Amino acid sequence: MKYAFSTLGLPGAPLDRSAALAATHGFDGLELRAHPEEPLHTDSAAAERSAALRTLAASGVAVLAVAGYARVAAPGPDEPVLAELRALVRLAADLEAPCVRVFPGGGDPPGQGDDVRAVGRLLAAAPFAERHGVRILLETHDSHRTGAAVARVLGGVAHPGVGALWDVLHTWLGGEPPAASYRAMAAHLGYVQVKDVRSARDLTPVALGAGVLPLAEVVAAVPRDGWLCWEYEKRWYPAAADLSGLLARGRAYLHGLVEERPRSARGAGED
DSSP: OEEEEEGGGSTTOOHHHHHHHHHHTTOOEEEEEOSTTSSOOTTOOHHHHHHHHHHHHHHTOEEEEEEEEEETTOSSOHHHHHHHHHHHHHHHHHTTOSEEEEEOOOOSSOOHHHHHHHHHHHHHHHHHHHHTTOEEEEESBTTBOSHHHHHHHHHHHOOTTEEEEEEHHHHHHTTOOHHHHHHHHTTTEEEEEEOOBSOSSOOOBOOTTSSSSOHHHHHHHSOTTSEEEEOOOTTTOTTSOOGGGTHHHHHHHHHHHHHTSOGGGSOTTOO
């Protein structure tokens, strides 16, 4: 298993600090939040992208994904969404990142039109992503928070340039057991975002294992050769503890869950 954390937990931090924290605490990669508040985003110049790649290479830390904010099911014209997807793919390619994160962003409650928009836009963007060696991952979030809902869209796309990102908080809030989430997304899964919170009513982030999310069940469900990415939402909860002080324990906690998985959950040759 490989481990990453999201820079959402280090709002506005310089890339060299995020990379150094990852390297120091045994994380293999970073999920980079692509937003104008952060060091890298879709308007970053070529020189900034090249410098970032050198910083990452020097630290030995990879970019797992560029976490964008495109909403593929949102009402409105297609071209602005497609332009945003292309810009995110280019950024990911420049950073040698294999994935781009996008949101559904459909209605509440979602309607059939949301699926149609999402499928159409992802189908249109998929060949461009594939040519750049990047996969667009639709996160279990907002209007499509369960694995079943995301799989419904991805079944309509059926293209290797598009997949799923499992945010375990949203599938849990949607009432979907981890085993069911994995079964729904197994054919599409890019990686898993783990986190922990105090309760369904208080989503303040806490240290992994200190909250209520079924993380052991999630880890037991997924293959051991994938990625677990800790998304600690410090940006939205500024009073939460600093992520830097939690990283060592969080990495150890995840590794412990991986090692403690039941033998029946392990693939052949994993022992």
